[in-house]
Amino acid sequence: MRPCPRVQVAGVHDVDEALMLARLGVDSVGLPLRLAVHAPDVTEAQAARIVAALPPDVLAVCITYATDPAEIDALCRALGCGAVQLHAPMAPAALAALRARRPDLYVIKSVIVPPDPAPARREALLAEARALAAHCDALLTDSLDPASGATGATGRTHDWSVSALLARACPCPLLLAGGLGPDNVAAAIRAVRPAGVDAHTGLEDARGRKDPALVAAFAARARAALDAAGA
Template identity: 55%
Template sequence: MTGATFPRLERGAPIASLIQVAGVHDLAEALALRAAGVHAMGLPLRLPVNAEDLTETEAARLVAEVERLPAPPLLPVGITYIADGAEAAAFCRALGLRRLQLHGPVTAAELARLRREMPNLFLIKSLVVRTEDNLPELLDTVRELAPLADAFITDTHDPATGADGATGRTHDWTVSAELARRSPRPVILAGGLNPDNVREAILRVRPAGVDAHTGVEGPDGRKCPDRLRRFVAEAGRGFAEAGQDAAHAGSGRTGV
């Protein structure tokens, strides 16, 4: 495991050196993540573009199975484009989720509604880096939603498919680096990360965590144990070399 302490993804707890992998099909894959040293697993559901890896019934069963595992834990994170606060709360309750990553165009009002319904829910909001420089727009989002979100995650937009995430593509890391530097909340880096580029990405962006999806899969579309181990090892190297800057990413050192 990377980092001095295990990142808990709980309200008020610091995030440092987090390693998350999204797109888990079943318990076998979840156990492969855990064995490799991954901290959190992302479960993408109710998606507008990409196919889902499992049904919501299967996801609820998997969340329950993973929550029962002994230490070290593997933290389930729901990933969805739901934009309605009440619907998002119902979704979390149905699946037994305590952590949610929102990728849709969620307004501050709906995020506040979700926060009122589930005050202890750990909320991660996406910041999608597009082909043009949309940094000013993303900084506005950070300013507006930081009082309600616990963390942000940067990801890549694919104009060919319309997907915001799970694209297998990197984006302009200078944008993510600026967001990580100026956000008052921790910023997790996603978008085209794999064992070959994650160390460099960490050193350039100084994020609080990293997230991979297709970059740790084999040709069959399932998570590859060797690629998972390499990803965790290279991410660990990057976080160790980045030192305290990475450990305290998202502290709002310069402000938005």
């Protein structure tokens, strides 16, 4: 099984952009498809071409709100992805069914942190994360945008103490996402001590394309902070 990605970047528009991420030190490239809120950046056929062009040491991650194990399996096979990041609510039993169906697939399950969670909500998130962790390879904490209902690509940070709690208490690695960019990734890693980090909108220019300077700074600062944290 592949180790947890240390630096993941989600959302690319073409092969050239994906290869630029790989050159600048990104471990995994996320391709959002079949989404609940946002429109995908590429079609599934375009995503498959991006996956095929990535170097073998860069993990292609299908990011999706699909929940049916058979649909997830078929989508990942069509794309050629070796990993999937699941963002919709999903019962542990469904994750177990996916694991039984595709034991080779690297499965990342999101845990969504709402704004200012009360102590009872923190405990509920911890219980949810522990139940999910038994059936996936990594967890990913991300932020909720209450206005749109989006649970990814929100550009919003969340209470990092919740992610730190999950990182300490859960048996599988944790990726930290939500409003990360070059300016705050080192502080986020110091606060949470995750296995890796994920960024999307915080690395984009005014056109919505990934900015090479932002990507390079993010990857370098993330790796330095992860090394310092012993991740």
